[in-house]
Amino acid sequence: MIRQLLRLWPHAAEVRRLTAGYAVVGVLQGALLLALVPLLRALLADPARTGEAFAWLAVILGLGGLYLAAQARVRVAAYRTANRVMRDLQHSAGDHLRLLPLGWFVGNASGRLARAVAQSAPTAAGTVSHIWPELVASIATPAAVIVGVCLLDWRMGIAFLVAVPLAMLVLRRSGPVVRRTQADMDAASAEAAGRTIEFAQAQPVLRSTGRALAGFAPLERALEGQRRAFRRSLTLHTVPQFAYTAIVQLGFTAVLLAGVWLAVGGQLAAADAVALLVLAARFVEPLAVVANLFGAIRAAEVAIDRMGDILEAEPLPEPAHPREPAPGSGAAIEFDAVDFAYRDVPVLTGLTLSVPAGASCALVGPSGSGKTTILRLIARFWDVDGGAVRLGGVDVRELSTATLMERVAIVFQDTYLFDDSIEENLRIAAPEATPAQLRTAAAAARLDQVVDRLPDGWSTRVGEGGTSLSGGERQRVAIARALLKDAPVVLLDEATAALDAENEAAVAAGMRLLSAQGKTVLVIAHRLSTVTGMDQIAFVEDGRVVEQGGHERLLRARGRYADFWNRRTGAPAALPAEAGKTR
Numbered sequence: 001m002i003r004q005l006l007r008l009w010p011h012a013a014e015v016r017r018l019t020a021g022y023a024v025v026g027v028l029q030g031a032l033l034l035a036l037v038p039l040l041r042a043l044l045a046d047p048a049r050t051g052e053a054f055a056w057l058a059v060i061l062g063l064g065g066l067y068l069a070a071q072a073r074v075r076v077a078a079y080r081t082a083n084r085v086m087r088d089l090q091h092s093a094g095d096h097l098r099l100l101p102l103g104w105f106v107g108n109a110s111g112r113l114a115r116a117v118a119q120s121a122p123t124a125a126g127t128v129s130h131i132w133p134e135l136v137a138s139i140a141t142p143a144a145v146i147v148g149v150c151l152l153d154w155r156m157g158i159a160f161l162v163a164v165p166l167a168m169l170v171l172r173r174s175g176p177v178v179r180r181t182q183a184d185m186d187a188a189s190a191e192a193a194g195r196t197i198e199f200a201q202a203q204p205v206l207r208s209t210g211r212a213l214a215g216f217a218p219l220e221r222a223l224e225g226q227r228r229a230f231r232r233s234l235t236l237h238t239v240p241q242f243a244y245t246a247i248v249q250l251g252f253t254a255v256l257l258a259g260v261w262l263a264v265g266g267q268l269a270a271a272d273a274v275a276l277l278v279l280a281a282r283f284v285e286p287l288a289v290v291a292n293l294f295g296a297i298r299a300a301e302v303a304i305d306r307m308g309d310i311l312e313a314e315p316l317p318e319p320a321h322p323r324e325p326a327p328g329s330g331a332a333i334e335f336d337a338v339d340f341a342y343r344d345v346p347v348l349t350g351l352t353l354s355v356p357a358g359a360s361c362a363l364v365g366p367s368g369s370g371k372t373t374i375l376r377l378i379a380r381f382w383d384v385d386g387g388a389v390r391l392g393g394v395d396v397r398e399l400s401t402a403t404l405m406e407r408v409a410i411v412f413q414d415t416y417l418f419d420d421s422i423e424e425n426l427r428i429a430a431p432e433a434t435p436a437q438l439r440t441a442a443a444a445a446r447l448d449q450v451v452d453r454l455p456d457g458w459s460t461r462v463g464e465g466g467t468s469l470s471g472g473e474r475q476r477v478a479i480a481r482a483l484l485k486d487a488p489v490v491l492l493d494e495a496t497a498a499l500d501a502e503n504e505a506a507v508a509a510g511m512r513l514l515s516a517q518g519k520t521v522l523v524i525a526h527r528l529s530t531v532t533g534m535d536q537i538a539f540v541e542d543g544r545v546v547e548q549g550g551h552e553r554l555l556r557a558r559g560r561y562a563d564f565w566n567r568r569t570g571a572p573a574a575l576p577a578e579a580g581k582t583r
């Protein structure tokens, strides 16, 4: 566990110092127990050796004081270290997240992150402050007792030692099993938590489809999986736990038998035998908890691994010698024979696309053809597997992340809004913007109409993630942000959610304005009204651009785009009214 922790929190000297402190506390406790032997020996002698007994009592009191002082000191140090561990791990996670490619955040990253930051860091800290000290003391105390007993009577020392190798063997053997079952439990709990959240979020869908009372199979499966993992962990832990307890009791029995046998045979004074048996009873206590502590350590290892998944995730490679996009054509976008796969599943194959600076281009094509992936590769969510994506003639891998992000504004479907006012949500894009600039951008994106309808106007809080706005209204915020950011390249994924006429017109107007401002606009167009106004259309199919050109020209060519257009214009245009408004 400590080795894993040190990989993420490289302060070996501090951990060593702390461990040495815990060991000293454990040894002092062992010495305290050992001092009982001469005390009892003096008390049980016939007649009792009162003076000697008082002297040993004084020694015990002295050792007790020392033990308490050492314990207090080490505890304070441990709490400080634990605080630092928690703070450093959380800060490192925060710092590291900023370096990870945006693609890392696609999928269930938020769940992983929340668990790592909210649970793993405190677990690692708690292990340092509580479990590790107890474990070290639970080993150091019996070790000190055994050494002392060996010095008092080597035969009894051997009896004390009998159980130790067996106990160690059981702990060693059970370690990987406990760790594996803990990891299974952890994975099953994560799945159950994710499905529970999904169940809550899916309530509107489940109710509107009349399935709310019919149960939710993914959640039921996840909960059953969690129960199965729990049962399995109980079963697999029971045998080694029982074996360990039996071995510890066996050790105690060995000491008992050896003491009685030696005392009956006259080889050990009765007083010594009684004293050593009392010691054996106390000796067993810390040993008995070691197995549980090992279990807790294994659980902590799983939590630390979870944190490791974040801290050891590969950051986005930064160029050693960053370049700047060429002046003039700085906002041109070019895909040069790009290959890209998600976990070995090819999505783009030899994709070539060229959009001159200041031009607008609509990506059109069947669902799953790779349009979103194309936009994401420009923003370096991931790096390409083959070929190159260029911005202003420079491979995006040769631009620093700061330069790239400065030049690109992203308006994705799932625009995230902070639970703050609309004004603050716009300021994210341009913290220095004057109120007049904010209002101009908002008006251009027709966001002012939304603001006018909100109860507190500009100061209305938009709810967590912007849930009090509709999808179309959130996109208007994103377009206003893009206008404010004034980046030369705008990547826009039109909301697929049905937009009402007003939102559709607002988004289209925003796009036209961005284009009129001379920006290179790349749009995933889900609406034909968007497509016709674009300088170019790139028809994407099976991860390639199969046709590129103006709308009229492509229609005349009667190729794949013309087919797509004819099918779409022939299809019923009516879409369901916009769902998801909570306002």
Ligand SMILES: Nc1ncnc2c1ncn2[C@@H]1O[C@H](COP(=O)(O)OP(=O)(O)OP(=O)(O)O)[C@@H](O)[C@H]1O
Residues within 6 Å of the ligand: 106, 107, 342, 343, 347, 365, 366, 367, 368, 369, 370, 371, 372, 373, 374
């Ligand atoms: N993060 C991901 N991990 C694995 N596969 C992915 C991921 N994102 C997309 N894919 C897969 O890559 C393929 C292309 O997806 P992409 O989202 O780029 O297509 P699209 O043309 O934008 O589709 P749509 O129009 O439906 O949004 C699909 O088969 C999709 O399932």
